[in-house]
Amino acid sequence: MYVIAVYDCGEKRVAKMLKLMRRYLIWIQNSVFEGELSGVQLKKLKIEAAEIMNPSEDSLIIFTSRQERWLDKEVLGREKNKTDNFL
């Protein structure tokens, strides 16, 4: 399935979260990631994220769509993923 994940983490956990996300998904903007994952992969991602997160402070929103073609994406302004040497 197609996944968009957006996290908001306390500073201490940002680096860990970023690292986790990059193992499963493609970074597209700040704390926004997208990619194709199987059900099992998504489950693993959520379990690993829960281990990093402080549930009273941090938040992770995951949108899923069964098919990528059901979702259109448009980028206005700078396409960060193309220009930044992030990490």
Next chain:
Amino acid sequence: MYVIAVYDCGEKRVAKMLKLMRRYLIWIQNSVFEGELSGVQLKKLKIEAAEIMNPSEDSLIIFTSRQERWLDKEVLGREKNKTDNFL
């Protein structure tokens, strides 16, 4: 159509962008918004966003899905929208 919008703006433009987004969509996390918009509304939103943005620094990613039911959302951790008195 169903819209998810995520922006990344220079500090000087964040407040304006936030205000614009809130006129069209529902705030769900940091710089993430969602909601149901008509094609005309989405067009207006993009035009107004382009007026605020510095295209070489800022970025706005817009995901659209023709039907909300094609998209599932799950929130792990804190559901900010329910607890914060934002703005």
